[in-house]
Amino acid sequence: MNDENYVSIQQLSKSYQIKNRLVVALKNICLCVAKHEFVSIIGTSGCGKSTLLRIVCGLDTDYSGKVIVNGNIVVGAGLNCGMVFQEHRLLPWLTVAENITFALHDKTKTEKVRLVEQYLDLVGLQGVEGFYPKQLSGGMAQRVAIARSLVNKPNLLLLDEPLGALDALTRLKMQQILLRIWEKEKTTMLMVTHDIDEAIYLGNRVVLLSESPGTIKKEFLIPKGIDRSDTAFVKMRDEIYHEF
Amino acid sequence: MEIVVRLAKKYKNKFFFTRQIKWNSVILPFALLVIWQVIIFLGLVKPILLPSPQQVMKVAMEMIVSGELIRHLSVSLIRVLEGFSLAAILAVSLGVVLGMSAVVFQLANGTIQLLRPIPPIAWLPLAILWFGIEEGSKVFIIIVGAFFPIFTNVLDGIRQTESKYVELVKVLEISRWRIITKVVIPGALPFIFAGLRTGLGYAWMCVVAAELSAGMTGIGYMLTDARAMIQTDRVLVGMLAIGAIGKLMDMMLQLIEKKVIKGKEFYTGK
Numbered sequence: 001m002n003d004e005n006y007v008s009i010q011q012l013s014k015s016y017q018i019k020n021r022l023v024v025a026l027k028n029i030c031l032c033v034a035k036h037e038f039v040s041i042i043g044t045s046g047c048g049k050s051t052l053l054r055i056v057c058g059l060d061t062d063y064s065g066k067v068i069v070n071g072n073i074v075v076g077a078g079l080n081c082g083m084v085f086q087e088h089r090l091l092p093w094l095t096v097a098e099n100i101t102f103a104l105h106d107k108t109k110t111e112k113v114r115l116v117e118q119y120l121d122l123v124g125l126q127g128v129e130g131f132y133p134k135q136l137s138g139g140m141a142q143r144v145a146i147a148r149s150l151v152n153k154p155n156l157l158l159l160d161e162p163l164g165a166l167d168a169l170t171r172l173k174m175q176q177i178l179l180r181i182w183e184k185e186k187t188t189m190l191m192v193t194h195d196i197d198e199a200i201y202l203g204n205r206v207v208l209l210s211e212s213p214g215t216i217k218k219e220f221l222i223p224k225g226i227d228r229s230d231t232a233f234v235k236m237r238d239e240i241y242h243e244f
Numbered sequence: 245m246e247i248v249v250r251l252a253k254k255y256k257n258k259f260f261f262t263r264q265i266k267w268n269s270v271i272l273p274f275a276l277l278v279i280w281q282v283i284i285f286l287g288l289v290k291p292i293l294l295p296s297p298q299q300v301m302k303v304a305m306e307m308i309v310s311g312e313l314i315r316h317l318s319v320s321l322i323r324v325l326e327g328f329s330l331a332a333i334l335a336v337s338l339g340v341v342l343g344m345s346a347v348v349f350q351l352a353n354g355t356i357q358l359l360r361p362i363p364p365i366a367w368l369p370l371a372i373l374w375f376g377i378e379e380g381s382k383v384f385i386i387i388v389g390a391f392f393p394i395f396t397n398v399l400d401g402i403r404q405t406e407s408k409y410v411e412l413v414k415v416l417e418i419s420r421w422r423i424i425t426k427v428v429i430p431g432a433l434p435f436i437f438a439g440l441r442t443g444l445g446y447a448w449m450c451v452v453a454a455e456l457s458a459g460m461t462g463i464g465y466m467l468t469d470a471r472a473m474i475q476t477d478r479v480l481v482g483m484l485a486i487g488a489i490g491k492l493m494d495m496m497l498q499l500i501e502k503k504v505i506k507g508k509e510f511y512t513g514k
Contacts, residue, residue, distance in 0.1 A: 059411055077414040089412050092507045093430040102426060103416045132507035152416075 005068075006188055007033035007056065007156060012065035014051055015213075024213035025051045029065070031207060031216065038182055038189045040203030042196060042240070048214030049192040050086075053158045056190065057083050069156060079105075082154035082187075084162040088145035090133040096120070097129035100148045119147040122184070124177055139170035143177070150185060159191040163198065175201055196240050200226065200233060208243055218243050295477040303477040304484070312466075317485055320451050320462040323379065324493075327386025328447040332440060335391045339398025340424060343432075356395070364389035364446070365453045372458060382454045382462070389450035390443035397439025401432025430506075437501040441494055448490045 012029040015022055025048040033039050043049050054060040056067055058077040067074045069081060077083075090099045100119060101112045116129060123143040133141055142162060149157060162178075163171045175198060182189055182202075193199050199206045203222055210217040220240060226233050277297060283289055284296040291299070307313040338356075342349045364385050371381035405428050413423050429436075455464025463482055470478035502510070 057415060059414060077411075077417075079415075079417045081415070083415045085408070085412075087408065089408050091409065091427065091430070093433075093505070094426070094507070102418070102422075105417070134507055134509070 003035040005032045006035040006037070006070060007031075007190065008066070008068040009052075009056065010066040010068070012052075012055065012063060012067060014048070014055065014060070014063040016062075026055075026063075027213035027215050029214070029216055033188060033190055035188055036186050038191070038202055038204050040199035040206045041190065041192045041209060042194065042199045042206055043209030043214065044211050044244070045194060047209045047211045049209050050160050052209075052214070053083070053160050053190065053192055056156075057081050057158050059083075079152050080155055082149035082152065082157040084142075084146055084149050084157065084159045086161045086164050088133070088138075088141040090141055090144055090148075092133050094132075095129065096125075096131050096133070096136070096144050099133070099144060100151055103148045103151050105152075115151055116147075119151050120144070122150065122181060123147045137170075139166050139174060142166065142174065146178075146181070150181065150187070153185070153187075155188060157187045157189050159189065161192055161194065164194070171195075171198070178202060196237050197228070200236050200240070201228065206240060208240060292474060292476060295480065300477050300480045300484075303475075304481045307478070307481055313481065313485060316461070316463045316466040316482075317489065320455065320464065320486075321489065323382045323451050323462065324386060324444075324447045327383040327451070328390050328444055330383070331387045331390035331443060331447070332394055334387070335394035335439070335443070336398050336436065339395050339402065340429070343399050343402030344420070344424060344428070360392045360396075364450045365457070368454055368457055371454075378459050378461060382451055382459070385450045385454045386447045389446040393442035393446055394436070394439040397435045397442070398432060401435025401439075402428055404435065405431050433501075433505050434508075437497065437505070441497050444493055444497060445490065448486060452486060 009029055009031040012026055013024070014026040015024045017023070029052065031039075041049050041052065051060065055063050056069065056074065058074045058081065061074075061076065074081075090096075091102065094102060097113075097116045100116045101107075104112060104115065107115065120126065120128065123146050125140060125143055125147070128136065128140065128144070133144075136144065142165075146162065159178075163174050166174060178189075179202060181187070189202075191199075191202060200222055204224075206220040206222060208217045208219070209215070220236065222236065223232055226236070280294075280297055283294065284291070295303075304313070338352075342352060342356075367385055367388050368381065371384040375381045375384050409427050409431070413427060418427070451462065452464040452467070455462035456468050459465055463486055467479055467482045470476075470482065
């Protein structure tokens, strides 16, 4: 294991049966993610990109090929790999603070309070500890979910269209927050999205998946510190768009 | 004194009995009372079959003053409280165990479902032989009656646990105990309370049925006793008393439900 192959996906294929019909969701995926890299996976809906994340995270173990994270073959879900789902999945009967401490194991009360405050601060929320999820807006709830997924300091964070359900303005703000978190926490991130702008803005690398069966069509290296207004950004966007 | 005033202010409107009565909810009982009165006034039914509301009221007052009503009612109430709480503890814990373990479910569910169709009152002959004619058999019948609706609802509630939370607890490596206390039970609470409320109704049905059939105490016994002496007014007082106390206990359960279930808005219709 080295830092270049922190996540190593080798010849990954996944198929499932729907009423006697064999559907190939993913075929021959080979992908390596370096430590502290941010990789965006992009593709049309139904191309198997969410399935790919579920396999990497260990929620789906029925596949052929190899998935290695930090030198270990993935056999099941666990704390070293965080996951942010498309919906926030906060427990509706717990307050914001309780939802975050729900993720914590063996921590004292004062540590819990400190961590909740620290991670809410990281996602840019203050004074919402006592709120119930239904009292939050979609963007706030997703930020709490991100805080919850980070509080155990996972080495790898998987994001499954985390901003897909948010309005355009909230999305932009959340992208900045994600970028800030990535820089601060030094977490390796693998994000699935269907938004080209988002993929370029956040990723060091954009991986384009083709549809049925899902295979890697092309990879794009994103120059560092690229901004939406740069011509390079627009050029990159056009290039990816043409490959779609 | 100041503290009392402050507490009173704080808890004002907190209890259901201090809340202002919604006038809508008294229209129907009032209408029924009027119809009852009209039937009596027109002489459509013999007073021995249906005494007038005033008569029932008068007898009720007499029975309250003499302590007879309270005495019988409290005997039944204690039986219901004992039987219902035992049934609730048993049903919730068994429901959780069966709901959380596929193996235990396969082992035990068939047998439990086989016992379910047996009417609680059919257990009475056996219960009297086993636990005696007064307290033991009555409490046993209540447990049998209240157990199944609670148990079935707890199990159904656990089955409703959403797969998105099941995935979440896997990713977060949450221990089994915390899955039960923080995810499964809170999610099943609306079902559990539906079961508790149904179970409480069954508990009252069972205690009255058991007292009607055997023994010399309780509100059910009072009903048979009154019927034997053709005191229809006393029968009606007994029935109304059961209805009132049952409703009161149901309201308490609803109040607890609203306190216990968090982060949820209850739909109350349009």
